Amino acid sequence: MKAFVICAAHDAAVNDIPTPEPGPGEALIRVRICGVCGSDLHAYEGSQPFFQYPEVPGHEVVGDIVRVVPRPGGPLRLPNRPIEDDLAPGERVVLDPGMPCGACHPCLHGRYNCCENMRVIGVHAPGALAEYFVAPLECLHRVPGALCDELAAVVEPLSIGVEANTRGCVSESDTVLIIGAGTIGLCVMLVAKSRGARVAMTDLSAARRAKAIQMGADVALDPRQDDFQEALRQFGAGSAPSVVVEAVGTPGTVAQALDLVVAGGRMVLLGLISDPITMPGNVMVKKELDFLGSRLHGGTIPQAVDLIADGVVDVSGLVTHRVGLGGVEQALTLMAQQPDEVLKTLVSVAQ
Ligand SMILES: [Zn+2]
Numbered sequence: 001m002k003a004f005v006i007c008a009a010h011d012a013a014v015n016d017i018p019t020p021e022p023g024p025g026e027a028l029i030r031v032r033i034c035g036v037c038g039s040d041l042h043a044y045e046g047s048q049p050f051f052q053y054p055e056v057p058g059h060e061v062v063g064d065i066v067r068v069v070p071r072p073g074g075p076l077r078l079p080n081r082p083i084e085d086d087l088a089p090g091e092r093v094v095l096d097p098g099m100p101c102g103a104c105h106p107c108l109h110g111r112y113n114c115c116e117n118m119r120v121i122g123v124h125a126p127g128a129l130a131e132y133f134v135a136p137l138e139c140l141h142r143v144p145g146a147l148c149d150e151l152a153a154v155v156e157p158l159s160i161g162v163e164a165n166t167r168g169c170v171s172e173s174d175t176v177l178i179i180g181a182g183t184i185g186l187c188v189m190l191v192a193k194s195r196g197a198r199v200a201m202t203d204l205s206a207a208r209r210a211k212a213i214q215m216g217a218d219v220a221l222d223p224r225q226d227d228f229q230e231a232l233r234q235f236g237a238g239s240a241p242s243v244v245v246e247a248v249g250t251p252g253t254v255a256q257a258l259d260l261v262v263a264g265g266r267m268v269l270l271g272l273i274s275d276p277i278t279m280p281g282n283v284m285v286k287k288e289l290d291f292l293g294s295r296l297h298g299g300t301i302p303q304a305v306d307l308i309a310d311g312v313v314d315v316s317g318l319v320t321h322r323v324g325l326g327g328v329e330q331a332l333t334l335m336a337q338q339p340d341e342v343l344k345t346l347v348s349v350a351q
């Protein structure tokens with residue numbers, strides 16, 4: 001089969017490699033469309049520490065089940081993990097790329113998305129930027145016939161937005177500030193709006209701020225503008241935001257989030273930061289903050305499917321580029337060079 005293989009940092013090619021064989025409890029899936037994620041770019045650039053070269057990246061996928069090998073004893077069930085029973089060849093599915101161990105404390109207590117031994121398809125195992133890939137049956141979710149392939153390919157990033165809103169307990173009584181209007185920030189915004197919250201976004205890029213407004217944010221602000229604090233207060237009718245979501249991933253924006261969130265509020269951290277975060281410790285106490293990490297998707301894929309399929313959330317604005325397998329390397333380069341313009345690139349493999 002043809003597959004986009006990252007051989008080493010900045011070295012990738014479409015290669016002919018053996019079609020994978022599903023083992024017990026797995027399915028072979030023929031890929032229709034796979035989206036390109038920021039984490040795929042990190043693998044290409046050599047800044048994804050868990051990526052083992054050579055490997056096929058890709059996890060934002062919709063495809064058709066070709067073959068199923070049942071697991072003796074049935075599916076691996078974990079608390080809070082939605083399972084689709086009786087998946088069969090011919091069914092169209094999307095992927096939850098996380099493969100939790102099923103044995104650690106978070107796995108056994110309804111928090112399998114932060115499994116201590118998490119393996120992710122497209123990072124620790126062959127991904128879906130290929131004609132076929134293999135996945136555990138527990139990772140696959142049916143999509144309704146009315147949901148087109150392109151929008152189904154955006155389910156996985158939207159489910160990250162569902163997880164962040166779930167962590168932040170976002171409801172219609174909230175004013176939410178999202179720092180960073182990239183793909184993930186926009187997904188958080190779409191879900192927060194669907195819950196009835198009012199949403200402000202900040203981004204340094206004017207193009208991204210325009211996109212945020214176009215896709216439904218109530219306000220999009222430049223954090224460098226002189227009247228930034230005043231504009232934010234106006235947005236909150238005199239109050240600071242009740243939830244602040246950090247979707248950039250720098251220590252500076254975390255400090256900004258802690259500063260901007262209202263006392264008694266919630267801060268959700270999505271950005272992956274390896275540097276230490278420094279902050280005055282008394283802020284946590286004085287504001288009695290809930291400081292919440294948000295990782296992958298804890299059972300939120302079916303909710304994301306429903307939000308898109310029911311027309312509650314319109315993700316079509318996220319899709320900015322379309323290529324074939326042969327265009328992936330160029331798409332990754334463009335993504336790195338023009339981050340303001342490239343949101344989601346969809347790779348058509350077969351339709
Ligand atoms: Zn992704």
Ligand SMILES: [Zn+2]
Binds near residue numbers: 106116118
């Ligand atoms: Zn685990």
